[in-house]
Amino acid sequence: MSDTQFDDEILDSNAISPTDEEGNPVPVTIPIALAPGVTVVYTTRLGGVSHGDFGDCNLGGKGGDDPQAILANRVSLAKSVGCGLSLVSQVHSGRAVDVDASWHLNTPFGFDVSGTPCEVTADGEAQAATVVEADGQVTSRAGVALGMFAADCLPVLMADAQAGVIGAAHCGRKGLQRGIIGATIDAMVAKGAAPERIAATLGPCICGDCYEVGDAIADEFDAQFPGTFTLTRFGGPGIDIAKAARMELAKAGVPADSIVDSRPRVNAASQYLYEDEELASLCAADGEGEPALADRWSTVRHSMCTLENPLWYSHRRASLAGKTHEGRLLALIMRG
Numbered sequence: 001m002s003d004t005q006f007d008d009e010i011l012d013s014n015a016i017s018p019t020d021e022e023g024n025p026v027p028v029t030i031p032i033a034l035a036p037g038v039t040v041v042y043t044t045r046l047g048g049v050s051h052g053d054f055g056d057c058n059l060g061g062k063g064g065d066d067p068q069a070i071l072a073n074r075v076s077l078a079k080s081v082g083c084g085l086s087l088v089s090q091v092h093s094g095r096a097v098d099v100d101a102s103w104h105l106n107t108p109f110g111f112d113v114s115g116t117p118c119e120v121t122a123d124g125e126a127q128a129a130t131v132v133e134a135d136g137q138v139t140s141r142a143g144v145a146l147g148m149f150a151a152d153c154l155p156v157l158m159a160d161a162q163a164g165v166i167g168a169a170h171c172g173r174k175g176l177q178r179g180i181i182g183a184t185i186d187a188m189v190a191k192g193a194a195p196e197r198i199a200a201t202l203g204p205c206i207c208g209d210c211y212e213v214g215d216a217i218a219d220e221f222d223a224q225f226p227g228t229f230t231l232t233r234f235g236g237p238g239i240d241i242a243k244a245a246r247m248e249l250a251k252a253g254v255p256a257d258s259i260v261d262s263r264p265r266v267n268a269a270s271q272y273l274y275e276d277e278e279l280a281s282l283c284a285a286d287g288e289g290e291p292a293l294a295d296r297w298s299t300v301r302h303s304m305c306t307l308e309n310p311l312w313y314s315h316r317r318a319s320l321a322g323k324t325h326e327g328r329l330l331a332l333i334m335r336g
Contacts (some may be wrong), residue, residue, distance in 0.1 A: 001233070002165070003157070006110035006296055009064055010133050010177070019226070020076070020079070024072060024075065024076040024079065025048045025049045025056075025057070025072060025073060025076045026041050026047050027044075027046070027047040027057050027073065027076055027077045027080055028043075028044050028046035028047040028057070028074065028273075029041050029042060029043050029044065029047075029077075029080065029081075029133050030042045030044065030265055030266055030269045031265070031312075032155065032162055032201055032260065032262050032265055033260075034159055034199055034200075034201055034259075034260055034333065035159045035161040035199040035335050037161055037335050038159040038161055038166060038199075038267070038333065038334070038335045039333070039334055039336075040157045040201055040203075040262070040331065040332065040333050040336075041081055041110065041145075041331075041332040041333075041334075042203055042204060042262075042266070042329065042330075042331050042332075043057055043059060043077060043329045043330045043331075043332075044057065044269075044311040044312065044329065045057055045279070045282055045310070045311060045312065045313060045327065045329070046273075046276065046278050046279060046282075046311070047278075047301075048069070048072075048073040048076070048308050049072050049073060049163050050065055050066070050069045050070070050073060050090035050327060051066075051069070051090065052317040052322055052325070053285075053318065053323045053324065053325040053326060053327070054066075054069070054325060054327040055281075055282055055285070055327070056278065056282065057073050057077075057327070057329075058070060058073060058269065058327030058328060059073055059074055059077065059147075059327070059328055059330045060149045060150065060151070060311070060327060060328025062218045062328075063325050063327065063328070064325055065325070065327065065330065074087075077330065077332075078145070079330050081145055081332060082143075083143050083144060083145035083332075083334045084143065084145065084225050085142050085145050085147050085242060085330075085332070086099050086137060086139065086145065086147060087112035087147045087149070087330075088112055088132045088133065088134045088137055089112045089131055089132060089133045089134075090112075090133075090134070090135050090137065090148070090149055090170045091133045091134075092135065092170075092172050092174040092175050092178075093133070093134065093135045093174075093175065093178060093179045093180070094135070094175060094178030094179040094183050094301060095133070095134045095135060095136065095180075095183065096134060096135070096136025096137065096138065096167070096169065096176070096179055096180065096183040096184040096187040097132055097134040097136065097137055097138070097187070098137075098139070098187055098190070098191065099132070099137050099138070099144070099146070100139050100140060100141055102130060102132070110132070111142060112132075117210075119322060128279070129251045135148075135169060135170040135171075135172075135175045135180045136167065136168065136169040136170070136180050136181075136183055136184035136187065137167065137168050137184075138165060138166065138167040138184060138187040138188050139165070139166060139167075139193050139275035140163075140164050140165050140166075140192070142164075142335055142336060143334070143336075145332040145333065145334040146166060146167070146168040146332065146333050146334070147168065147330045147331065147332045148168045148169065148170040148203075148330065148331050149328040149329070150170070150172070150203065150204065150205065150306070150312075150313070150328065150329055150330075150331060151306065151312075151313040151314055151315045151318075151326055151327065151328045151329065152172075152202060152205060152206040152211075152307065152314050152315050153170055153171060153172035153173075153175070153205060153206075153241075154170075154171040154172070154176075154202060154204075154241050154242055154245055154315050155168065155169070155170060155171070155202075155205075155331035156169045156171050156181060156184075156200060156201075156202055156203065156245055156249070157200065157201050157203065157331060157332075158184065158185065158188065158190060158197065158198050158199070158200040158333075159199050159200075159333065160192075160194060160197045160198050160199075161168065161197075161199070161335070162194075162336065163188075163192040163193045163194065163197065164192075165188045165191045165192055165193040166188075166333050166334070166335055167184045167185065167187065167188045167193075167333075168184070168331070168333050169181050169183075169184040171205075171241060171244075172247050173217070173221060173239065173241060176225070176241060176244050176248065177221070177224055179248075181245060181248035181249060181252060182248060182251065182252050185198065185249075185252040185253075185254070186265050194256060194327070195252055195253030195254055196253055196254075196266045196268070198253075198258060199258045199259075200249055200254055200258065200259050200260070201259065201260040201262050202239065202245055202246070202259070202262065202304070203262065203304075203331040204266070204304050204305070204306050204309070204329065204331070205241055205304065205305070206241070206305060206306050206307050206313045206314065206316055207240070207242070207302045207304070207305035207307070207308070208228070208230040208232075208238055208239065208240030208241075208243065209230065209232055209238070209301070209302065209305075210232060210233060210234075210238070210305055210307040210308065210316070211230070211232065211238045211239055211240070211241065211307075211316075212232040212234050212236045212237065212238045213237065213239055214237060215237050217239070218230075218237035218238060219237075220222060221239045221244070222239070224244075225239075225243070225244035225247055227243065228240045228241075228243050228244050228247075230234055242304075243287075243329055246259065262304065263303060263304055266303045266304055266309075266311075267303050269311070270297070270300070270303050270309060270311060271309065274293065274294065274297055275293060275294075276293070279293060279310060279311070280293040282310065283310045284295045285321075286310065286317060286321050287320070287321035289323065293310075296310055297310075312329055313326055313327045313329050314326070314329055332333070
């Protein structure tokens with residue numbers, strides 16, 4: 001990472017210019033110190049150039065957002081964190097890939113070209129797109145930010161700092177059932193990592209109190225991950241995917257005390273942005289109560305929940321609001 005990486009700073013979209021010196025948007029992000037030399041970064045809805053249902057910092061390309069807006073947001077994010085982005089086309093699979101063999105330097109979005117004009121070289125010349133379908137990535141390269149899109153699914157970020165190996169997994173319900181966490185850890189081990197040395201953190205996702213799925217799905221999921229059945233705040237059966245992820249990490253040999261809690265930093269960021277004008281504008285379009293941001297925050301019980309916390313994108317929230325589209329956040333992991 002570059003020396004300009006956020007240094008544990010939370011960027012306030014009211015306190016800084018919304019663009020850099022070149023006119024690019026400045027993403028508002030939340031950094032997490034995962035392990036020595038390893039940083040996790042969560043993007044928020046703030047600090048981009050997307051509009052409408054995608055506002056403002058959409059990083060995902062599969063929903064129909066303006067390709068130029070997606071590209072601008074991704075390029076600005078890569079510049080902000082000082083790393084090239086390695087993104088994959090996520091398909092709710094149990095497949096994890098080692099991106100080192102096919103990594104292209106100087107491309108702004110790695111292996112996911114959805115929604116963007118084309119893949120370009122550092123000189124701005126078009127080149128053949130390289131698309132990788134997977135839901136887990138690993139690398140031993142410094143200066144590469146592994147990214148996972150999310151808008152209710154759970155990103156899990158992992159690192160063996162001693163071995164210099166990092167990994168990222170996209171853990172939706174189907175991916176968890178298909179073993180994506182174990183597959184990602186296996187790929188890390190193949191590069192020299194040891195499960196007992198791995199530190200992990202769980203990113204933003206829809207919580208068990210909000211993830212209503214119906215009886216059949218909840219029963220099936222609970223049969224595979226006992227104790228994950230919930231009764232949601234809406235009154236129906238649900239599941240706790242974060243709890244299932246912790247079970248999968250334990251099964252793979254990751255110590256429970258090596259799971260870093262992202263909540264303190266996210267809680268602080270949420271409180272810091274209580275009166276953010278950009279966030280208030282986005283909340284007014286979410287169809288949840290009065291536009292006053294304080295009213296919205298009063299309903300947040302779990303800061304990491306994508307449905308509850310307006311900092312995050314949420315497909316479920318968009319559906320409840322009658323929106324036809326929703327953006328995607330990125331959870332990144334990188335090492336210096």
